Amino acid sequence: MEGWPTTSCTPRSPAYMPEGLTHLHPFACKEHRLHQVASIKETSAAPSHGVSLGDAFLVWLRVAALSFGGPAGQIAVMHRILVEEKRWISENRFLHALNYCMLLPGPEAQQLATYVGWLMHRTLGGIMAGGLFILPGVVAIMALSWIYALYGKVGIVSALFFGLKAAVLAVVLEAVVRIGKKSLKNNVMGGIAVAAFVAIFFLKVPFPIIILLAGVIGFLGGRAGLRTFDVGGGHGPSPGKDAPLVDALLGDELPEHARPTVAKSLRVAAVWLALWLVPVFALIAILGEANVFSQIAIFFSKMAMVTFGGAYAVLAYVAQQAVESYGWLAPGEMLDGLGMAETTPGPLIMVLQFVGFMGAFRDPGGLSPLVAGTLGGLLATWVTFTPCFLWIFLGAPFIETLRGNKPLAGALSAITAAVVGVVLNLAIWFAIHTIFAEVRPVTWGPLDFDAPVLTSISPWALLLSVAAVIAMFRFKLGMIPTIAVCSVAGIVLYLARAIS
Numbered sequence: 001m002e003g004w005p006t007t008s009c010t011p012r013s014p015a016y017m018p019e020g021l022t023h024l025h026p027f028a029c030k031e032h033r034l035h036q037v038a039s040i041k042e043t044s045a046a047p048s049h050g051v052s053l054g055d056a057f058l059v060w061l062r063v064a065a066l067s068f069g070g071p072a073g074q075i076a077v078m079h080r081i082l083v084e085e086k087r088w089i090s091e092n093r094f095l096h097a098l099n100y101c102m103l104l105p106g107p108e109a110q111q112l113a114t115y116v117g118w119l120m121h122r123t124l125g126g127i128m129a130g131g132l133f134i135l136p137g138v139v140a141i142m143a144l145s146w147i148y149a150l151y152g153k154v155g156i157v158s159a160l161f162f163g164l165k166a167a168v169l170a171v172v173l174e175a176v177v178r179i180g181k182k183s184l185k186n187n188v189m190g191g192i193a194v195a196a197f198v199a200i201f202f203l204k205v206p207f208p209i210i211i212l213l214a215g216v217i218g219f220l221g222g223r224a225g226l227r228t229f230d231v232g233g234g235h236g237p238s239p240g241k242d243a244p245l246v247d248a249l250l251g252d253e254l255p256e257h258a259r260p261t262v263a264k265s266l267r268v269a270a271v272w273l274a275l276w277l278v279p280v281f282a283l284i285a286i287l288g289e290a291n292v293f294s295q296i297a298i299f300f301s302k303m304a305m306v307t308f309g310g311a312y313a314v315l316a317y318v319a320q321q322a323v324e325s326y327g328w329l330a331p332g333e334m335l336d337g338l339g340m341a342e343t344t345p346g347p348l349i350m351v352l353q354f355v356g357f358m359g360a361f362r363d364p365g366g367l368s369p370l371v372a373g374t375l376g377g378l379l380a381t382w383v384t385f386t387p388c389f390l391w392i393f394l395g396a397p398f399i400e401t402l403r404g405n406k407p408l409a410g411a412l413s414a415i416t417a418a419v420v421g422v423v424l425n426l427a428i429w430f431a432i433h434t435i436f437a438e439v440r441p442v443t444w445g446p447l448d449f450d451a452p453v454l455t456s457i458s459p460w461a462l463l464l465s466v467a468a469v470i471a472m473f474r475f476k477l478g479m480i481p482t483i484a485v486c487s488v489a490g491i492v493l494y495l496a497r498a499i500s
Helices: 030-047 051-066 070-085 091-102 108-151 154-184 188-201 207-223 262-287 292-306 309-324 333-342 349-361 371-400 406-435 457-474 480-494
Strands: 439-443 447-452
Touching: 030 447, 030 480, 051 108, 051 154, 051 309, 070 091, 070 108, 091 108, 091 371, 108 154, 108 333, 108 349, 108 371, 154 188, 154 309, 154 406, 154 447, 154 457, 154 480, 188 406, 207 309, 207 406, 262 292, 262 371, 292 309, 292 349, 292 371, 309 349, 309 406, 333 349, 333 406, 333 480, 349 371, 349 447, 447 480, 457 480
Parallel strands: none
Antiparallel strands: 439 447
């Protein structure tokens, strides 16, 4: 036949050929058929978009290594690499995935990486992308926690963290302004932010209750069609409408593996709930609820379900509980941990690993303090991030139904506004414990808050904090340079014997 090589091969009927190979010409020679079979196997093994898992691994490793600067910087890095440079995913798909991740508890940047990895290479791709995103932070925070636990009281190390706290205070204030500009678009949003601040700072209303109430208010407002709840928001980039889409490899089509089914959803829920909760219940059953490891597992599992609005929003609640309820940290140590998370790659919520480390380090039971601290830090990380994979693998297949959903958009807007008030509370709490050596509780009717003892002010801490704020707000100095300069200033003050 024309187009096929002449051969003396014995003809074969298509009826005897394997499924999927019946299009091979029955008179093709053995060598030609083998070449076609190899070609078909190679094609079927590769994803339709043409990006191999190995290539994706290297790119996600690069994303992880550059994931400094909080969610805004991390999402901007992913957008530049995945959308603009590699053309792996279209603009619309990227922003739609980001909007979904912002509705979830947990770090949206890590969940966005998991989402895109899952879209491209199924569950394995999601685990690879999300796992690599946090791996550098896990290693860095663990190493810094060891140094802090062993040498944190050494004069020069303590001085370094003295300067670090002043810089972190400026960073948190900058976060209040940045989030506020994006989310407080009208008086209703401003009112929600003020109410959230008063509730958490003066009335000690738990953070989860504030987020729940804000979400309900926003959901009802969005459902009623009120324009005040349709303000958008988010940390991600906002490129123009003419952003190029034609070269995106994945495009806007939903891959076959991403189509939801009940059976698939039940399997995903069973596997990831077991990975998350079986260790928690095992610790409770074996060690009892009063054991520090059980407390870490329970507390951070709760945090994994309510960490809406990013790390800053939940840190005030974590700090108060870790200091006042559990005694895992001293007041200023939460600032030290946040400074570590700010200066290392990965989500800011990695500071919870430091909290878990110090909690177990100070109550090791029969273990070595460093061994107990390491296990406590890894346990806190496990119960914090395992649910993030559950939210993506279970919920993402249904996300297409959320396009243009006004009630959910309203809920997100209200939650983001409440987060502004909560982060302002965090900034004030940090300021009180950074600049003043003593605080005293104030209780009057429903009011319950900590007030600084003015005579315990630290002039150098105040001066460094003011300098850091001026550097970031007036001179637009970046976060990393500000932290570096303040840390060096703390060491200089120690060497000059201005602080002890």
